[in-house]
Every structure is written in C-alpha cells, then in structure tokens.
Amino acid sequence: MLQLYFSPMACSLASRIALMEAGLEARYHRVNLVTKKRIEDDADFRGISAKGAVPVLVLENGERLTESAAVLQYIADLRPETGLAPPPGHVDRYRLQEWLSFIGAEIHKGFLFPTFWYKDEAAKAARVRIEESVAFAADHLNSRTHLVGDRFTVADAHLTWALLLLRYARVEIDRHPSLVSYLERMQARPAVREAIATESALRKTVAV
Ligand SMILES: N[C@@H](CCC(=O)N[C@@H](CS)C(=O)NCC(=O)O)C(=O)O
Incomplete structure (x- = not known):
C-alpha cells in the first residue's frame, strides 16, 4: 500500500487530496516537523527522508518520492482515468507543471516560508511580491473554473492548500x-472537504 508522510495542514495536504480524489488507499504517517520524529513511534524522520520535509510518498516497491510536484503527478498517473493530470505529451501537461512550479516556488517558498520563519526585510519583501502572484492566479481564474483545462487536476489540489x-x-x-468562488468550489468537492476536515482535526492535537 502507498504511504504518505504528512503534517496536518502542511503542503502534504495537497497529496492527501490527490490520493482521495484518485480513490487510492494509503497509510498516513504523521510527522512532527520540529523534532523530525514520526509521531506513532518516535522514529527518526530524517532516516525516511534526508530532506526532513513532507510530503514523502512511499511507493508500492518501497521507493520514496519527495517534492509535491513529483508526488502529485505520480499519484495522478496511477489513475489516469480520473484526469487528475493531463496525459504526458499534451500541452496541458506542461501547463500543469507550470502551475505546480509557480505554486511551489513563488507562493510556497517565495512567500509562506519567509513569512512564517523570518521576521525581517526578506519577509516584508515576500509580502509585497505575493500580491502580484495572488493577482496573477486571480486573473487566470477570472475566466476559468480550474487552473488547467476545465476539470480538477492536482494543480488545483496544490493551490487549494496554498490559498x-x-x-x-x-x-x-x-x-x-x-x-x-474558486476556493468555495474546491472545498465543495467531497474529497477535498474530507481531507481538510481530517487534517484540521489533527492540527488541534498537540504535535506540530
Ligand atoms: N519543495 C518541497 C517543500 C516541502 C516543504 O517545505 N514542506 C514543509 C511543510 S509545508 C516542511 O516539511 N517543512 C519542514 C522543514 O523544512 O524543516 C515540496 O514542494 O514538497
């Protein structure tokens, strides 16, 4: 069975959403990102991934995959019939990667990371720049229901978490x-709603 290492409401939420949208069962391992321990048994998380960051997806063959963009596309490709990613070779597949990169680099690392971790000029600059990134996504969604094509993809899972x-x-x-309205639409999806409810409830418990 697939296994997902996560922390409640961290970016690994997008991978949980993707698994649920794909109808794939998985075993979920919660990680304390401060102590770098697996909650269930205190195992060293850096022994699972030297990066010490979630998501980590453990594949059926035991290989471990990191980085949301890779994990999300891997999950989508396990169930191509769901349309969670456009097929390889189609221009929309590159549109999907374009959005996954933008969300991961510009929104996640470009803004959320400096803002939560630092309180200096870099954090101020990141806050100024995020307005442009948010406006870019908003403009794109003015005339569209989803980020890529006209159906839900893993890029929507990623942006939902980021928003x-x-x-x-x-x-x-x-x-x-x-x-x-985009966020309302995404949260109306049963899999998205359930994933968020599960992780919000966990977030209220002690571990980070
Ligand atoms: N580039 C990675 C970033 C992963 C990442 O930064 N995850 C955060 C949670 S949102 C984390 O685990 N942080 C702990 C740390 O960096 O020590 C991705 O897109 O998956």
Missing part, C-alpha cells in the same frame, strides 16, 4: 472574487 495557508497568513485573497 488556505495564505488566508491563515492574512494575505487578502478575499479581495479577489475569482479566488473566493
């Missing part, structure tokens, strides 16, 4: 009606 965190970090996504 929830942006709200939490008090970035005013609510001034963009297209983002507000």
Whole structure:
C-alpha cells in the first residue's frame, strides 16, 4: 500500500487530496516537523527522508518520492482515468507543471516560508511580491473554473492548500472574487472537504 508522510495542514495536504480524489488507499504517517520524529513511534524522520520535509510518498516497491510536484503527478498517473493530470505529451501537461512550479516556488517558498520563519526585510519583501502572484492566479481564474483545462487536476489540489495557508497568513485573497468562488468550489468537492476536515482535526492535537 502507498504511504504518505504528512503534517496536518502542511503542503502534504495537497497529496492527501490527490490520493482521495484518485480513490487510492494509503497509510498516513504523521510527522512532527520540529523534532523530525514520526509521531506513532518516535522514529527518526530524517532516516525516511534526508530532506526532513513532507510530503514523502512511499511507493508500492518501497521507493520514496519527495517534492509535491513529483508526488502529485505520480499519484495522478496511477489513475489516469480520473484526469487528475493531463496525459504526458499534451500541452496541458506542461501547463500543469507550470502551475505546480509557480505554486511551489513563488507562493510556497517565495512567500509562506519567509513569512512564517523570518521576521525581517526578506519577509516584508515576500509580502509585497505575493500580491502580484495572488493577482496573477486571480486573473487566470477570472475566466476559468480550474487552473488547467476545465476539470480538477492536482494543480488545483496544490493551490487549494496554498490559498488556505495564505488566508491563515492574512494575505487578502478575499479581495479577489475569482479566488473566493474558486476556493468555495474546491472545498465543495467531497474529497477535498474530507481531507481538510481530517487534517484540521489533527492540527488541534498537540504535535506540530
Ligand atoms: N519543495 C518541497 C517543500 C516541502 C516543504 O517545505 N514542506 C514543509 C511543510 S509545508 C516542511 O516539511 N517543512 C519542514 C522543514 O523544512 O524543516 C515540496 O514542494 O514538497
């Protein structure tokens, strides 16, 4: 069975959403990202992934895959019939990768990381720049229901997580009606709703 290492409401939420949208069963291992321990048995998480970061997807053959963009596409490709990723070779597959890169680099690392971890000029600069990135996504969604094509893909799972965190970090996504209605639409999906409910409940428990 697939296994996903996660921390509640961290970026690994997108991988949980993808697994649930794909209808794939998985074993979930919660990680304390501060102590780098696996919660269930205190095992050293760096022994699982030297990066010490979630998500980590353990494949059926025991190989471990990291990086949301890779993990999300791997999950999507296990169930091509779900359309969670456009087929390899189609231009929309590169559109999907374009969005996964933008969300991972510009939104996640470019903004959320400096803002949560530092309180200096870099954090201020990141906050200025995020307005542009958010506006870019909002403009894109003005005339579209989804990021790529006209159906839900793993890029939507990734952006849904990022928008929830942006709200939490008090970035005013609510001034963009297209983002507000997009997030409502995404959260109306049963798999998305369930994944968020599961992790929100876990977040209230002690471990980080
Ligand atoms: N580039 C990685 C970033 C993964 C990442 O930064 N995960 C965060 C949680 S959102 C984490 O585990 N941070 C712990 C740490 O970096 O020590 C990806 O896109 O998956």
